[in-house]
Amino acid sequence: MNLVEGRFTMIVTYVALGIGAFIALFPIALLVLNSLKPAAQIVVSPLALPWPFRWDNFAHAWRDAHFSQTFVNSAMLTAMTIVLVCTTGSLTAYVLARRKIKSWKIWTFYLMATTTAPIQLFLFPLYFGYAKLGLINNPPAVSLIYAALYSPFAIMLLRTYFLAVPKELEEAALVDGANHWQVFTQVMLPIVSPGILTVALIIGLYSWNEFLIATTFLQKADKATAVVAFNLLSGQYSSDWGEIMAAALLIVLPVVVLFLFMQRRFIEGMAGGSVKG
Amino acid sequence: MAFQSEAIVGTQTPARRVDSSAPRPSAVHALYLIPTLIINFAIILVPALLTIALAFFSWDGISAPVFIGLDNFVAVFSDSVFWTALTNNVIWTCIFLVVPVAMGLVAATMLLVARKARNFFQVVYFLPVVIATAITARVWQGMIYSPVTGIFGLMHRYGIPVGNPLSGTSTALYGVATVDLWHWWGFLCVIFFAALRQVPQEQIEAAKIEGATYWQMLRYVLLPGIRPTITLMMILTVIWSFLVFDFVYILTQGGPAFSSEVLSTLAYRHAFYDLNVGQAAAVALVISCFGLIATFFYVRIQTREEQL
Numbered sequence: 002m003n004l005v006e007g008r009f010t011m012i013v014t015y016v017a018l019g020i021g022a023f024i025a026l027f028p029i030a031l032l033v034l035n036s037l038k039p040a041a042q043i044v045v046s047p048l049a050l051p052w053p054f055r056w057d058n059f060a061h062a063w064r065d066a067h068f069s070q071t072f073v074n075s076a077m078l079t080a081m082t083i084v085l086v087c088t089t090g091s092l093t094a095y096v097l098a099r100r101k102i103k104s105w106k107i108w109t110f111y112l113m114a115t116t117t118a119p120i121q122l123f124l125f126p127l128y129f130g131y132a133k134l135g136l137i138n139n140p141p142a143v144s145l146i147y148a149a150l151y152s153p154f155a156i157m158l159l160r161t162y163f164l165a166v167p168k169e170l171e172e173a174a175l176v177d178g179a180n181h182w183q184v185f186t187q188v189m190l191p192i193v194s195p196g197i198l199t200v201a202l203i204i205g206l207y208s209w210n211e212f213l214i215a216t217t218f219l220q221k222a223d224k225a226t227a228v229v230a231f232n233l234l235s236g237q238y239s240s241d242w243g244e245i246m247a248a249a250l251l252i253v254l255p256v257v258v259l260f261l262f263m264q265r266r267f268i269e270g271m272a273g274g275s276v277k278g
Numbered sequence: 279m280a281f282q283s284e285a286i287v288g289t290q291t292p293a294r295r296v297d298s299s300a301p302r303p304s305a306v307h308a309l310y311l312i313p314t315l316i317i318n319f320a321i322i323l324v325p326a327l328l329t330i331a332l333a334f335f336s337w338d339g340i341s342a343p344v345f346i347g348l349d350n351f352v353a354v355f356s357d358s359v360f361w362t363a364l365t366n367n368v369i370w371t372c373i374f375l376v377v378p379v380a381m382g383l384v385a386a387t388m389l390l391v392a393r394k395a396r397n398f399f400q401v402v403y404f405l406p407v408v409i410a411t412a413i414t415a416r417v418w419q420g421m422i423y424s425p426v427t428g429i430f431g432l433m434h435r436y437g438i439p440v441g442n443p444l445s446g447t448s449t450a451l452y453g454v455a456t457v458d459l460w461h462w463w464g465f466l467c468v469i470f471f472a473a474l475r476q477v478p479q480e481q482i483e484a485a486k487i488e489g490a491t492y493w494q495m496l497r498y499v500l501l502p503g504i505r506p507t508i509t510l511m512m513i514l515t516v517i518w519s520f521l522v523f524d525f526v527y528i529l530t531q532g533g534p535a536f537s538s539e540v541l542s543t544l545a546y547r548h549a550f551y552d553l554n555v556g557q558a559a560a561v562a563l564v565i566s567c568f569g570l571i572a573t574f575f576y577v578r579i580q581t582r583e584e585q586l
Contacts, residue, residue: 010492014388018395021385022402025464028414029405031421031429043427089313101307108311113580115322117517117573121542121562123325125549126332129339130325149321152314181306210410212524217550228412232528235416242420242427249413260408264401267408272469 032253036246043242058247062234066248070223071230074140078215078226079208081144082151083201090152091197094159095189099171109160112153120150120213128217138224143215147208155200158270162196163189199270202263209256227252332559339555350560360561363532363539366451367568370540371519373455374462375512381459382466383508387492387500389471400471403464411461411524418457419444419529447537450530454538458525466511470504477503510579516572520565541565 035043036058037051063069093112097105127146128137136142166189174188175181190197215226225233231252235245260267333350335343354360385403389396406414423442425431430440443453477500485499501508523542526532532539532547541561549558 010391014391015395018385018388018392018399021381021467022399024460025402025406028417028422028460029409032413032417035421040427046432047421047427047429048432085317089317092310093314096307096310102311108315110577110581112314112318113577114573115318117514117569117576118322118326119521119542119562119565119569120523121521121545121558122329122566123322125545125555125558125562126325126328127321128549129555130328132339145317146321149317152317156314185310206408210408210412212410212412212528228410231410231416232412235420236528242424245416245420249416253409253413256408256410257405260405261401264404268400268404268468268472271407271465272472 032246032249035243036250038243040241040243055243058241058243059251061241061244062248062251065244066227066230066234067222067225068227068230068248068251071225071227074219074224075209075226075228078140078144078147079205081141082147082208083205085144085148086152086155086204087197087201089148090155090200091159091190091193092185093152094156095163095185097156098160098163099168112156116153116157124213124217131218136218138219138221140219140224143218144208146214146218147204147211150214151204151207155204158200158203159193159196162193166192199266202259202266203270206256206260206267329559329562332556333563335556337555338553339549340553343556346556350556354557354560354564359536359539359544360541362536363541363544364564366538366540367520367522369451370455370522371516373452374459374515374519378459378463378466379508379512379515381463382470383496383501385463385467386470386474387496389467390474390500396471400468403467405464406461407465409461412528414461415457415525415528418460423453444530445534447535450534450538454525454529457529458522461525469511470507473504473507474500506579510576513572513576513579517569517576520568520572 031047034051035047037054037056038049038058039055042049042051093108096102097109097112102108131137131139131142170188170192171184174184179187209226210228211226212228212232215229216232219225219229222230222233231245231248234248332343334345334347336346336349337343385399389399392399420427422429423444425434425442428442430442433440441449443449443456481499481503482495485495490498521542522540523546526538526540526543527546530538532543541564545558545561545565548554548561
């Protein structure tokens with residue numbers, strides 16, 4: 002029996018969903034619209050269509066937020082975090098999923114609990130410890146913090162991918178004379194590589210967008226991430242909202258494009274690990 | 279599903295046999311955990327233990343810490359800002375347990391009906407989730423709330439009496455919460471929708487044949503079908519509500535007059551503005567206590583679900 006919804010239900014549904022879409026898109030539309038307007042025009046109305054397009058906003062934003070440096074910082078920090086989380090995380094996830102060690106249960110519990118640990122619980126001693134070691138304004142040192150922060154989530158997510166691999170594959174490889182390291186690198190890793198890609202995307206998103214740690218540990222203008230530079234620009238250095246929105250668009254655009262191409266992976270991954278960013 | 283197949287395979291093939299023929303696999307595999315644990319201990323565990331210790335010391339971050347017993351807690355608990363912050367966290371939790379969960383559920387059940395456009399709407403609702411919090415905050419601050427450059431200012435010029443919610447002591451917290459709501463509800467919608475699709479189709483069709491209305495369908499079929507997901511999301515909401523930082527810090531810095539202060543911004547201010555690390559640690563412990571209770575339930579549900 003094929004059930005079709007009544008026309009009235011469909012209309013109500015689409016109207017409600019449309020309102021939801023409007024709510025989600027309206028601030029984003031304001032961001033895009035005003036990034037192309039001079040400040041004076043925004044004061045008249047933030048809703049008016051920009052004409053002529055003021056492309057200068059992007060040049061000013063690029064210069065004032067030091068994006069030629071801070072974008073590189075963000076990209077490096079993100080890349081380092083992804084590599085750290087994916088390498089250390091897949092090793093751990095494999096061992097925990099396959100119950101390779103007796104204490105697997107304890108470590109799974111421990112990591113699950115740290116996914117919800119408040120940053121403030123470790124932030125203050127960590128900051129003063131880093132200061133003592135001269136690691137403030139040091140992006141690789143900050144990527145270690147991100148790795149610690151995000152790897153429990155990544156491990157929980159990767160675990161489910163390792164769990165889905167049939168045990169026979171591993172056993173067959175061992176019988177064929179492969180050692181444990183070869184089993185891991187040549188049998189398991191290729192099979193779970195879609196999971197690793199998903200984790201890389203989500204960890205990349207979190208690192209690129211992260212604010213609290215970055216603003217605390219990277220204070221010098223030439224070491225800051227793009228998001229921190231944006232926050233400084235909009236908070237202190239500029240009241241030209243056209244320029245601020247242009248800076249915002251430059252940071253958001255790569256993320257949104259990547260998201261639109263890889264939406265399924267993003268959504269499934271974030272839902273699977275359930276961590277707020 | 280992953281754990282089910284694992285359990286089935288696990289009972290059929292005695293993996294132990296192969297493992298014991300290999301040279302002490304346990305010892306080799308313990309090494310695999312070391313990189314994760316070194317990073318975790320150095321960044322999280324050791325500093326967390328130090329935070330617990332610091333809560334009992336007076337320390338400005340530079341000179342030698344002095345043991346002062348419970349004085350930090352006494353000072354924190356006798357500070358009215360602390361109680362404002364705690365109340366704000368509780369209000370925040372209540373808002374986020376109701377509004378985004380309700381919005382997410384309604385939208386998710388509607389996505390179930392709108393078969394053709396569901397993917398489009400899902401992507402649109404998820405967009406705010408992938409935008410950096412710092413940017414979301416500034417867009418709302420400048421383009422919506424601002425009396426000069428924002429929609430609120432525009433409405434004011436057209437004679438609609440709306441003020442900037444961020445500058446009023448009675449509205450600042452709700453102004454900030456609205457921004458986080460916008461950023462957040464789509465995530466819940468997408469999660470609930472994923473869960474709703476797992477509800478057996480026969481149950482939905484049976485209810486339809488018996489003439490169930492939308493609300494009856496929701497009440498008796500859909501909501502019970504995804505109850506574990508709703509519970510999990512509500513527990514996580516409680517945890518995250520006590521951690522909220524970015525939006526408050528960027529939009530109001532806890533002001534005006536501490537009216538939108540939350541525990542995390544209070545702790546941050548104690549540590550980095552007042553250089554009173556001991557009190558910051560004490561506040562951090564209070565946050566952690568609330569988180570710990572919720573975390574306990576979170577771990578219990580997660581492990582039960584996966585039959586660890």
